[in-house]
Amino acid sequence: MFILMIRTIILYILLIIVMRVMGKRQIGELQPFELGITIIISDLASLPMQDTRIPIIHGIIPIITLLFIEIIISILQLKIQPARLIISGKPSILINNGKVDVEVMRSQRLNMNDLLEEVRLKGYYNLQDIEFAILETSGQLSIIPKTELSNATKQDLNVKCKQDTIPVTLILDGVVNHKNLDIINRDEKWLMTTLRSKNINSYKDVFIALVDSKGKFYTQLYQ
Numbered sequence: 001m002f003i004l005m006i007r008t009i010i011l012y013i014l015l016i017i018v019m020r021v022m023g024k025r026q027i028g029e030l031q032p033f034e035l036g037i038t039i040i041i042s043d044l045a046s047l048p049m050q051d052t053r054i055p056i057i058h059g060i061i062p063i064i065t066l067l068f069i070e071i072i073i074s075i076l077q078l079k080i081q082p083a084r085l086i087i088s089g090k091p092s093i094l095i096n097n098g099k100v101d102v103e104v105m106r107s108q109r110l111n112m113n114d115l116l117e118e119v120r121l122k123g124y125y126n127l128q129d130i131e132f133a134i135l136e137t138s139g140q141l142s143i144i145p146k147t148e149l150s151n152a153t154k155q156d157l158n159v160k161c162k163q164d165t166i167p168v169t170l171i172l173d174g175v176v177n178h179k180n181l182d183i184i185n186r187d188e189k190w191l192m193t194t195l196r197s198k199n200i201n202s203y204k205d206v207f208i209a210l211v212d213s214k215g216k217f218y219t220q221l222y223q
Contacts, residue, residue: 007056011045014060018067033087037070081175088137095133108135132166144213171209184211
């Protein structure tokens with residue numbers, strides 16, 4: 001009995017350390033590969049706890065191995081954009097400019113009841129109030145409402161306003177996203193001129209640069 005308690009304490013401490021190293025995310029925010037690793041780690045830890053015939057090292061080694069795999073995958077996603085797309089995929093726009101995209105819904109195997117449920121959980125009850133609904137890679141739904149119907153109701157105050165749009169990332173980890181430049185009808189020359197106006201001379205110095213939902217250029221350098 002005493003040995004079982006000691007094994008349980010050791011594995012519990014190891015799991016806490018592993019989860020701390022993996023980062024502070026809620027279950028609903030985990031990427032698919034992170035969720036898979038989390039499930040496998042919990043199962044590996046339970047086996048030596050239940051069966052004292054299994055050497056505890058047979059539980060520790062696979063857990064540490066999975067931790068290193070998770071770290072390597074995270075680094076690949078951070079440094080290599082194609083790897084990020086392959087491992088985590090990309091967000092899907094379910095509602096685009098106020099219209100439900102049926103093809104995207106089908107590709108994500110979602111029906112209207114699923115979408116309406118998620119929309120209601122976000123505090124919206126009418127599809128016509130939504131300009132964009134984005135299914136993130138974590139499975140969470142992000143919503144950009146119609147600007148005139150957002151909080152501080154500009155429509156009620158008769159304030160003329162420009163519709164918010166989806167932020168577009170132009171540089172991530174020092175790498176230019178040429179596809180997104182095409183989306184906003186800009187080229188690399190415009191991007192470099194904009195950076196130089198902010199005293200930035202190289203893409204590699206930029207951690208992130210984007211055009212936000214208001215159409216303003218935002219950038220942050222590496223610390």
